[in-house]
Structures are given as C-alpha cells and as structure tokens.
Amino acid sequence: MDGIVQIFPLRGIPRVQPGDRLVDHILHSLQGSGTTLEDSDVVVVTQKVVSKSEGRLVRVEDIRPSPRATRLAVKLNKDPRTVHMILKESRRVVRQGHGVLIVETRHGFICANAGIDQSNVEEGYLALLPEYPDLSARKLRKALEKATGKKLAVVITDTFGRPWRDGHVDVAIGCSGIAPLEDLVGTTDPYGHKLRVTQPALVDEIAAASELVMRKHSLTPACVVRGVAYRRGYRGVNTIVRERKLDLFR
Amino acid sequence: MDGIVQIFPLRGIPRVQPGDRLVDHILHSLQGSGTTLEDSDVVVVTQKVVSKSEGRLVRVEDIRPSPRATRLAVKLNKDPRTVHMILKESRRVVRQGHGVLIVETRHGFICANAGIDQSNVEEGYLALLPEYPDLSARKLRKALEKATGKKLAVVITDTFGRPWRDGHVDVAIGCSGIAPLEDLVGTTDPYGHKLRVTQPALVDEIAAASELVMRKHSLTPACVVRGVAYRRGYRGVNTIVRERKLDLFR
Numbered sequence: 001m002d003g004i005v006q007i008f009p010l011r012g013i014p015r016v017q018p019g020d021r022l023v024d025h026i027l028h029s030l031q032g033s034g035t036t037l038e039d040s041d042v043v044v045v046t047q048k049v050v051s052k053s054e055g056r057l058v059r060v061e062d063i064r065p066s067p068r069a070t071r072l073a074v075k076l077n078k079d080p081r082t083v084h085m086i087l088k089e090s091r092r093v094v095r096q097g098h099g100v101l102i103v104e105t106r107h108g109f110i111c112a113n114a115g116i117d118q119s120n121v122e123e124g125y126l127a128l129l130p131e132y133p134d135l136s137a138r139k140l141r142k143a144l145e146k147a148t149g150k151k152l153a154v155v156i157t158d159t160f161g162r163p164w165r166d167g168h169v170d171v172a173i174g175c176s177g178i179a180p181l182e183d184l185v186g187t188t189d190p191y192g193h194k195l196r197v198t199q200p201a202l203v204d205e206i207a208a209a210s211e212l213v214m215r216k217h218s219l220t221p222a223c224v225v226r227g228v229a230y231r232r233g234y235r236g237v238n239t240i241v242r243e244r245k246l247d248l249f250r
Numbered sequence: 251m252d253g254i255v256q257i258f259p260l261r262g263i264p265r266v267q268p269g270d271r272l273v274d275h276i277l278h279s280l281q282g283s284g285t286t287l288e289d290s291d292v293v294v295v296t297q298k299v300v301s302k303s304e305g306r307l308v309r310v311e312d313i314r315p316s317p318r319a320t321r322l323a324v325k326l327n328k329d330p331r332t333v334h335m336i337l338k339e340s341r342r343v344v345r346q347g348h349g350v351l352i353v354e355t356r357h358g359f360i361c362a363n364a365g366i367d368q369s370n371v372e373e374g375y376l377a378l379l380p381e382y383p384d385l386s387a388r389k390l391r392k393a394l395e396k397a398t399g400k401k402l403a404v405v406i407t408d409t410f411g412r413p414w415r416d417g418h419v420d421v422a423i424g425c426s427g428i429a430p431l432e433d434l435v436g437t438t439d440p441y442g443h444k445l446r447v448t449q450p451a452l453v454d455e456i457a458a459a460s461e462l463v464m465r466k467h468s469l470t471p472a473c474v475v476r477g478v479a480y481r482r483g484y485r486g487v488n489t490i491v492r493e494r495k496l497d498l499f500r
Contacts, residue, residue, distance in 0.1 A: 003259045004463070007255040009256055070367070110414040118446070120439045123441065163492075163499035164499065168448065168450055169454050171397075180417070187371045189369045190469050191372060198369070201415065202462075205420070205459065205462055208419065212475075219440050248413065250414070
C-alpha cells in the first residue's frame with residue numbers, strides 16, 4: 001500500500017555508558033533484527049542515551065547547592081541538589097508551583113526541571129540534556145551515513161509535559177538531515193484556499209510517533225521511522241524555538 | 251519484526267458533505283485499498299471531515315458580528331464575522347496579539363481561533379469544531395465496530411499551534427475505545443527507579459503520528475494506526491484537559 005509509514009523499535013541496545021558510540025549500538029541492534037537502513041530513514045534516539053554516551057551525568061553527592069537553590073527546593077519540596085543543577089542548566093525560571101519548576105533551558109527549551117531526571121540512569125546520578133542536541137544529532141547522522149552508505153536523518157527526543165493538558169508527549173530536541181518544519185505556507189488546499197499558517201513540525205511529529213514503540217519502561221531507546229516524506233535540511237531544532245518577543249506564553 | 255507500528259493512509263475519500271456517514275467513506279476507502287481493519291486498530295480522522303459530516307459549517311455572509319467582535323477584529327486585523335464565531339465558540343480569550351486570538355473553547359481546549367478555519371472547506375463557509383468530539387469518536391467507533399466485527403479505537407485530530415515553538419502538530423480532540431493516557435506512575439524503569447510522573451498521552455502521540463501520512467494538502471482525512479499497545483478505555487480527551495487551578499499557563 002502506497003504512503004505507509006512504519007516505525008521499527010531497535011531492540012537489544014545495552015545500558016549505554018559514557019564514551020559509548022551510539023552508532024555501534026544502533027548498527028548492532030539492526031543486525032540482530034535482520035533489518036538494514038534505507039535511504040531517507042529517520043533514526044530516532046532518546047535524549048537519555050545521547051546524554052549518557054556524552055557523559056552528561058552528574059553524581060548527586062558531588063553537588064553543593066547554592067542558597068538560592070536551597071530556598072527554592074524547600075518551597076517546592078524538591079532535592080536542593082537537583083534544583084541546583086536545574087538552575088545551572090537554565091536561563092531563567094518561567095513558572096513555579098504545584099511542585100514543578102518550569103524553566104527556559106540554555107538551549108531555549110521551555111520544560112520542567114530543565115529536562116534533568118533520574119529515570120533510566122544509574123542510582124545516584126542525574127542526566128542532563130546534551131549540550132548541543134542538534135550537533136549530537138549531526139554527529140550521529142554522519143556516523144550512520146558513513147557506516148551504511150545511506151542518506152539518513154536523525155531526531156533526538158525528550159519527554160516534555162505541556163500546558164493545558166495532562167500527560168506527556170515526546171518532542172524533538174535535536175535533529176539533522178531533516179528540515180524541522182514542513183513549510184506549506186502559500187500552497188493551496190484541495191478547495192483552492194491558500195494555506196496561510198500551516199507549518200507541520202515534522203520533527204516533533206516524528207518524536208511523538210516514536211514513543212508509540214519506545215516506552216519508558218521498555219529497553220528501547222531508539223527506533224527507525226520509515227516512509228515519511230520530508231525535505232532534507234540542515235537547520236536544527238534550535239531554529240524552531242520561538243523568539244521570545246513573538247511568544248505569548250513566556 | 252516484533253513491535254512495529256504502521257500507519258496506513260486512507261485514500262480516495264471524497265469531499266465530505268453534511269449528513270454523510272463517515273463510516274461509509276472509511277469502509278469504502280479500505281475496500282479500495284484492499285485492506286481490512288484488524289482488532290486493536292486505531293482509526294484516525296481529522297476534525298474537518300467530522301465537522302462537515304455533522305453539519306458544523308457556518309455561512310460567513312449570515313454572521314452578524316457583535317460590537318465586541320468588531321472591535322477585536324479591527325485590533326487583530328481579522329474578519330469581524332470570523333472573530334464573532336470564535337468568541338461564540340469560546341469560554342474566554344486566553345491571549346491576543348501578533349494577529350492571533352488564543353481562546354479556551356467550550357470544550358476546554360486552548361487553541362488559536364477556537365479551531366475555526368476555512369482550509370479544506372467550501373468557499374464562503376467556516377468549519378467549527380464538533381460540539382462533542384468524544385461523542386463523535388464514540389459514534390464512529392461503534393459504527394466501525396458494527397460493520398467490521400472488530401474491537402477498534404477512534405481518535406479525532408486537529409492541528410494546533412503550541413507555545414514556545416514554531417509550527418503545528420496534530421493533537422487529539424476526541425477519542426473512544428482507547429485510554430487517552432498510559433499511566434506508568436508507580437511502575438519502575440529498568441534501573442529500578444519508580445517512574446513518578448510518566449503518563450504518555452497516547453492519543454496525542456497517535457494524532458501527531460497520523461499527520462505523517464495525512465498532510466493538509468493531500469486528500470487524506472483519515473488513516474489507520476496499527477500495532478500500538480494501548481489500554482482499552484472509555485474516557486474521552488475531555489478527561490485530560492488540565493483543570494484550570496492546576497494549570498500554570500492559563
């Protein structure tokens with residue numbers, strides 16, 4: 001059937017250690033499943049394994065919380081050392097309350113706790129977001145393309161909450177080889193109307209779709225999305241972070 | 251390969267008219283593609299065809315804008331008749347500026363223009379959101395289940411913008427047969443940590459994934475998502491709209 005999109009989980013990836021080459025884990029998993037990558041495949045990996053492979057881990061007992069972090073931690077009933085790292089990774093606090101600290105990260109992402117958490121991490125450590133997720137995506141794409149000879153895209157995902165709705169969806173925090181937005185502005189719908197504001201955020205749709213096979217409690221930190229018609233591009237996710245002066249909710 | 255998710259576009263659905271039975275269009279499209287529905291398939295349809303089939307269309311020239319709508323329209327450089335309908339479909343205005351009117355709809359959704367637009371609609375008409383999208387989803391699910399003898403789920407999607415990031419993603423505005431959130435709170439990750447706040451919003455992830463095959467400029471208002479492990483449930487999308495008192499961004 002024409003136009004099908006398929007999402008393949010990549011199984012059997014071991015616990016990632018600092019210094020691991022993700023490309024090797026991915027290729028090994030593909031081998032184990034008897035699949036190979038095809039041109040235009042999008043390889044999706046979770047932030048957690050990227051952060052681990054890049055050594056973006058902090059030992060909790062080494063953190064000396066600042067007075068500001070300590071005050072805020074008491075107020076929000078959180079660990080002062082975690083709050084210290086959240087503040088350190090952030091430009092500013094956007095909202096606080098209900099035990100939640102929503103910040104603007106150094107990358108410009110608005111999310112809870114600067115994306116820092118302990119899930120799927122060795123006891124006693126915190127995992128921080130990659131320093132430059134678009135660059136992490138680019139490196140992985142280059143390595144995968146070199147190893148396979150295929151033209152590929154890479155999307156790095158993280159799990160963000162959202163305003164107004166309960167629950168989480170995965171979003172893209174880094175990408176390479178795929179234009180983050182599909183720009184339909186100026187094209188016409190089947191009724192002849194000019195589409196004025198339609199820019200599907202393809203990388204975020206791919207990120208959300210990927211969670212359908214990569215659940216938190218399964219050991220599936222990567223998948224392949226096949227069949228998406230996308231435009232090859234080299235601008236990262238950082239280019240779709242809305243400018244503060246155009247943003248009605250910061 | 252185990253655990254694959256597949257998304258099949260449903261092609262050949264004609265322009266939907268008020269009073270059309272969507273179930274017939276979907277079954278006809280499936281027939282044309284030589285596919286049949288299987289147990290646990292999620293049938294995804296866009297808001298636009300649901301609204302049209304339910305006659306949720308307003309002729310622009312019949313609208314008499316209120317003074318309030320007219321004032322707001324001048325300020326935002328919009329058509330006063332459109333603004334009138336937006337206000338009529340809303341509980342309140344959440345933000346205005348940059349030519350955008352972000353409201354809380356009568357359903358509790360926070361979105362631009364109360365989800366009202368002209369794309370993919372006959373000239374001179376506006377399409378409103380379905381009155382009770384969860385009920386629309388339920389009716390369609392029941393009709394599809396009756397016709398096929400399969401246990402199915404239905405998700406109705408719309409294209410929403412989001413704060414902080416450019417571009418749009420599709421989200422669920424109605425669902426039936428699938429629990430909107432997968433509740434992992436209290437389960438453990440592979441490292442033994444209790445997952446405290448992890449509730450993937452499955453219906454929104456399915457909605458976002460569906461847009462990978464249903465683009466605005468193609469005539470594909472429906473698709474089938476196969477292979478998602480979900481919990482059957484009868485609570486609608488309305489149950490994941492965050493209560494105002496717990497919401498930091500209203």
